[in-house]
Amino acid sequence: MKRHRVSYAHLGAQVNPKHVASLVDYFRSGCKPSADFRYGVEIEHLPVRTADDSAAGYYGQDGVEALLMGLRPYYRPGREHWEEGHLLGLGRDLMEVSVEPGGQVESSIGPFRTLGELDDLYQSFRQELDPIAERLGFRLVNYGYQPRSGYADLRVVPKARYAAMTDYLGRLGQYGLCMMRCSASTQVSIDYSDEADAVAKLRVGTALGPVISWFFKNSPYFEGGPNPYPLLRQRIWDFTDFQRTNLIPGLFDPAFGWEDYAVDVLSTPLMYVDLTHTPEAAGMAVGGQTRVAFRDNAAEVYPDRPLNDYEAAHILSTHFNDVRLKKIVELRHWDSLPIARAARLTKAVGDDFYDRGRFDRLVDFCSGLSEADVFAAKADLQARGSQARPYGRPLDEWGSLLGLEDTLADLPGDPAHPDVFQV
Template identity: 65%
Template sequence: MTHMKTPRVNYAHLNATVNPKHVDSLLRFFEQGSKPVRQDGFGVEIEHLPVRNGTDLAVNYYEPNGIETLLNRLRPFYDAEKEHWEDGHLVGLERDGIIISLEPGGQVECSIGVLHHAEDLTASYAKFRGEMDPVLDELGFRLVNYGYQPRSGYADIPVNPKLRYAAMDDYLGRVGRFGPCMMRCSASTQVSIDYGDEHDAIAKLRVGTAIGPILAWLFRNTPYFEGGDNPYLLLRQEMWDHIDPQRTGIIPGLYDERFGWRDYAVDVLSTPMMFADLTHTPEAQRDGERPLEFAAFRENAGEIYPDRALNDYEIAHVLSTHFNDVRLKNFIELRHWDSLPIALAERLTQTVGSLFYDDAQFERLTSFLDGVSEEDVAAMKQDLQSRGADSTPFGRPWDFWRDFLGLHGLQRRAAPGDPHHPDVFQH
């Protein structure tokens, strides 16, 4: 198969828009994430949609017997020293190996890791649910795994008390499409993986960006949208591609042969920020007053943060305001997939492990994708979004991809009245 080569792009002109000390801060951060001695770790995040028993309407943070009550009831199972509070509200729990956090619409996220065997995911998750489910039964609601709320629309759900989300809501409500929908009603499964060095990280970013949408189709799990049937073949992709193109989609220049960590750092730092978290920026203190926490700036990081090396909190915030299909932190975060039931989440994690940690399989993938350009990946995504099962990603039929990705056992069967229901998978 012949692919177009990405044109050579000169990024040097962008350097004038960023602070070199900030660039160096990100480069050190990426370097610190390198694992030259192979560990092959996984971090898995599963977001859950809370719905009331009997009605399937969304449960929000503030209502009686809602998400705030749930978190408070779970506190005895988690470390008191690691609780997360904002403005007097409990918004997260943590203990070794697991973090419970909230997405903007009260979606309950369970982050598990670091795992070294994908098969360990189910056992770790079972402990989480063993503590969670009796409390949910008492409160009269449950957590479901879909890509979007089954009965409620975005206008029905208030944003939870995390200051970050109030700022995001203000910004994303003004740009693009789907911002409020994504924030309040969507849920995902994300898998994070290790990298050995810069070369390995860039290779994995490229492969993950190209393969992720194909896996998203095979593991799709969004039957509903805004209280009705979902009209989009890949709703999660449709939403993220149109929320704010300057910080979503394919990383600009990723398939340029010269692309490296510095290019990624420059892109992130030169993008106007949605908002600035200054809670850990000492210079924001004003005569003992509360620090300016989330300022709705539109400048880039160099115009907001001081002329010095960024601290780890500031770095994490800057990186977290970019939402590319595959995101580089001090690990690689693959972000393509709908929320999945645990058996499918484990199958997905196993597939990710076989593709990225099996040297022979990863070599097959990189060889097949050699010469693929950013334009090729964008065209593939559009083909998937418009033709679904009739699409031919990178010119190949679906039987090829199921075989190539080791997913021939993942077939979908018809279910009366609900062809996209999660139970339509067979293993």
């Protein structure tokens, strides 16, 4: 890939070149030969009370924390995450269970090669979890937003990072608190071979993710009533915090590369500082190792030295672009889906991104796009729904091009999908 020299002059002392180099090294360490490409899938679930479909929440003897406590025997003791005396996560090979800010239960599955592996891992997770949840009086469902409860009905999970995010995102944008407390997603992660491949996947995922979202939309509800938006998750994220969500600035510039992405991330306030794995923190009081950072970016927080992997991962985790780069490419557009539809989505991602001929055709199409084109396609989908023509093509044509004709979401109340409630 032809590269240009990244200039930090316009940012003054805001970005440390050693930190930029550290993030580039971090990305480089994720490169894999195509023969080793795998998938990762994250499915967030909404816990709802069996009696009335209201949000179950984290707290209490019949909440999500009690669910995690019941799951502990199935997971490795050394992979538990605790904070302030509360259990917040569990882990074992190929499966991590964590809790999102509103008590959403996330299963992080993989890396795996086949849809059969995905199904086996997920079914084991649910076979262990569902009887415990049933005893506690709730169940997990898959929608993009809570069916009965609104964001004001939920207390945030007792995690310092979530408290900082609540304070920060509650002061700007429109939907930060809705996103944190009531939304749920399906995310698919894919591998890359080198910088050019990673950037191509970022571009294709960013441009076509909203189109694919249409075929997997699964948000019948919003704030206790019918959802008014064609793509609710996209609407929420686009209006949360523009400096860390939406499109990656400059992504569709032909010269864009890893350094550009690193500069953007490092230029943005962190929201929350985590120095727990910073060597210099050895002499700090425990309470001083984490704090809010509403104005400070990485150069103002971390020492003048290369970043370690923990620090790099934390900084990258404070950005929420539609497609995010870590040691994988993380496609983040989609509503929470039942496992059969999540598997269908994963297959579609594999067909589009891992099939070389198909991917090359999509890369060629996206090479002619600009950021403005992507914004226009997203706006068209939100304004016209099924009548939209993103990038000048009707949705049925996109369905044929992407192999998605059979994936449109069912309407609420479909008897074939008893988990769908009537409003």
